[in-house]
Amino acid sequence: MTTGPQVTTVPGGTSSRSGFWYFWAASGIGSLGSGVTAIALPLTALVVLDASAFDVGLITAASYAGAVLLGLPAGVIVQRFPMRRLQVLMDLVRAVLIASVPVAAWLHILTIAQLVLVGLFISLANILFDVANTAFLPSIVGKEELTARNSLISGTLATTQLAGPSLGGLLVQLLGAATSMITDAVSYLLSAALLGRIRAESPRSPKSHQEPFVRQIREGLRFVFQHPVIRPSVLASTAFNLASGIVLAVTPVFLVRTAGLPAGTVGLVLACDGVGALAGAMITTRLAGRLGTARAVVVATVAGAAATLLMPLARSNWAAVGFGLGLAGFAAGITVLSILTRTHRQTVTPPPLLPRVVASVRFFTWGAIPVGALLGGSTADALSARGALYTACALVAFAPLALYWSKIRTIRNLDD
Numbered sequence: 001m002t003t004g005p006q007v008t009t010v011p012g013g014t015s016s017r018s019g020f021w022y023f024w025a026a027s028g029i030g031s032l033g034s035g036v037t038a039i040a041l042p043l044t045a046l047v048v049l050d051a052s053a054f055d056v057g058l059i060t061a062a063s064y065a066g067a068v069l070l071g072l073p074a075g076v077i078v079q080r081f082p083m084r085r086l087q088v089l090m091d092l093v094r095a096v097l098i099a100s101v102p103v104a105a106w107l108h109i110l111t112i113a114q115l116v117l118v119g120l121f122i123s124l125a126n127i128l129f130d131v132a133n134t135a136f137l138p139s140i141v142g143k144e145e146l147t148a149r150n151s152l153i154s155g156t157l158a159t160t161q162l163a164g165p166s167l168g169g170l171l172v173q174l175l176g177a178a179t180s181m182i183t184d185a186v187s188y189l190l191s192a193a194l195l196g197r198i199r200a201e202s203p204r205s206p207k208s209h210q211e212p213f214v215r216q217i218r219e220g221l222r223f224v225f226q227h228p229v230i231r232p233s234v235l236a237s238t239a240f241n242l243a244s245g246i247v248l249a250v251t252p253v254f255l256v257r258t259a260g261l262p263a264g265t266v267g268l269v270l271a272c273d274g275v276g277a278l279a280g281a282m283i284t285t286r287l288a289g290r291l292g293t294a295r296a297v298v299v300a301t302v303a304g305a306a307a308t309l310l311m312p313l314a315r316s317n318w319a320a321v322g323f324g325l326g327l328a329g330f331a332a333g334i335t336v337l338s339i340l341t342r343t344h345r346q347t348v349t350p351p352p353l354l355p356r357v358v359a360s361v362r363f364f365t366w367g368a369i370p371v372g373a374l375l376g377g378s379t380a381d382a383l384s385a386r387g388a389l390y391t392a393c394a395l396v397a398f399a400p401l402a403l404y405w406s407k408i409r410t411i412r413n414l415d416d
Helices: 016-048 053-064 071-079 083-106 112-139 143-175 179-196 213-226 230-258 263-291 293-308 316-348 351-365 368-382 385-396 398-404
Strands: none
Touching: 016 053, 016 083, 016 112, 016 143, 016 179, 016 230, 016 263, 053 112, 053 230, 053 368, 071 112, 071 213, 071 351, 083 112, 083 179, 112 143, 112 316, 112 351, 143 179, 143 263, 143 316, 213 230, 213 351, 230 263, 230 293, 230 316, 230 351, 230 368, 230 385, 230 398, 263 293, 263 316, 293 316, 293 385, 293 398, 316 351, 368 385, 385 398
16 A cells, blocks of 8 residues: 555646645535535425425435435446546536525425435435545545644534534525525535646546446445454444434424524524534544544544433523534534544555445445434424434444444554
């Protein structure tokens, strides 16, 4: 396995080092627009179309279903195309899909079915974009810089997650839920323009078109299942994301209908997710240096699971504060786990296998989100939004258990 970046550069183009900053800016801008949609899309369903809790859960599930439908083939597909160009194409596709929502609302033809389909097709574009994005980063960043760069990107995304919902809540109040989604469409166009400025391109394996499609998928799965650190890390992330799917689906219903909060306050509460993710990104390098990456992952999952309890316990006048604190702690735990395990995968996986390993991991971890969303919506309709959040607390408790009953409990660093 090589130790430095593998890059091809177009003559007269941008170097891989400066290319990282275009990559970083594109990630931040795209995430800011997505943060607006995170609050605008469910509020469009709730306010404009008077959707039920199950409808919101269905839209949320569709928005993450790409990980299930395309998760495993995505690694092979990405490996067969130039990763940077594929990211640009997916940005353009997502911009068109998002823009269709306000256009339909202006024409008074918007339906729940359209929101579900938009969420579904965006999720398919998301999985291709994100697999290419994660696998492309080592091509413009040296191995010794990966943890720092992953932390920087996660911190930036956390900042935009903090600003996005707050901005989204304000825009919803000023412009309406559907119209505010134009911001996300514009952000994807800007992201595509920035990625287009990068002249580095990761090399494609000459064997990628020769080997059978299914065999390539199996190789990625085998690497994940047989690795003593990646396997339990995936199990822990899957438990977190099952709970996350419930939280994503139920939070708008809980905050609007159970807690009775206005759109602006809902945006501020959802921004706590960004606060927690930013805090997690800021402490990851220091925590890993002091405890070791393996121990830091264990501590983060325990703390994140414990913080989740604050969400269903939030009541009365303190509902916004309690829920926000729980959401922040939950996000911080996920962020530390994500940064350290993602960096570990990027460094220990042979480069030709990396897209398939990334896709295999996302199939299970991201595939858990729509399952959790459907479970959350169904549980909220059958019991209550608060009952669905307690279900999330029970599921997230499996994350630290998956790490405890593995090799990770006995080592200091993930790569030991």
